[in-house]
Amino acid sequence: MQVRDLRIRCTFPDSELVHGVNFTLRRGGTLGIVGESGSGKTLTCAAVLGILPKQVELSHGTVEIFGSNTASFGKQQWVDLRGNVISAVFQDPGSYLNPSIRLGKQINEVLRVKKGLSRKQAKQETLRLLSAVHLRDPELVYDQYAHELSGGMLQRVVIAAAIAPGPKILIADEATTALDVTVQAEVLDLLTELKEREGLSLVIVSHDLAVVAQICDDVLVMRSGEIVEYGPTDEVLQSPSNEYTKLLISEHQRYGLDRIIESERLQVA
Ligand SMILES: Nc1ncnc2c1ncn2[C@@H]1O[C@H](COP(=O)(O)OP(=O)(O)OP(=O)(O)O)[C@@H](O)[C@H]1O
Ligand SMILES: [Mg+2]
Incomplete structure (x- = not known):
């Protein structure tokens, strides 16, 4: 899947919500999209799936899935694509x-x-x-x-x-966010296993960098509708070039430490 200069607008009131997103999901690859609430992660996925909400539209750019440009798709082609080629799971399974x-x-x-x-x-x-x-x-x-x-x-x-x-592509948009930490890890393991067994390419959307770091080859960091960092996960984690990414990493390190301290406290109790 190839996404080029994707721009998403709200028509009423008129404003641009996503300002030019580019990424490539390689066959069999795993791409992580991280960023704070409201940064445009879900809208980007919705555009790729052809399910943008009312009054929100793709104003510029292209999405190519297995070589087909979805801009020319009619209703039936979207119906055929969704499920059979690209599928998604969201936060609230219920x-x-x-x-x-x-x-x-x-x-x-x-x-x-x-x-x-x-x-x-x-x-x-x-x-x-x-x-x-x-x-x-x-x-x-x-x-x-x-x-x-x-x-x-x-x-x-x-x-x-x-x-x-x-499907060949599965998008998991905050699919593990509502689950407790152990169950979250189990579901992530399942996604990784399915990727291998069913030959899926994965897009994992999360506000938690740790989730993405665990299983993604590439990571895309979004903020306020823009990509602030994009590259192989190891490189982004080891030498982030953007201040916001650095902040995310340091926060994660801090929270990681908090978790360890908390679990030790529980053990003592
Ligand atoms: N239906 C809509 N109409 C107007 N604006 C919208 C709509 N849906 C989302 N937005 C706005 O677009 C921006 C991006 O929203 P989006 O849902 O993609 O964020 P997100 O990164 O998925 O956030 P979260 O982590 O909370 O899920 C936000 O500013 C949001 O308020
Ligand atoms: Mg979202």
């Missing part, structure tokens, strides 16, 4: 699931619509996916409702649904 339909049925529906599977094939594939995202008892989860699962388990279900049509 809001993407229907509370009154059993979880297995919801993934079945994705498979029937996107892959044209029969009822029987869809059930088999759903069970395979639920086990691929390491839900311990796929048969049980298949028949459960969203309210019966923890946040971490729900995010696994949503990831299973997102990869069901066999």
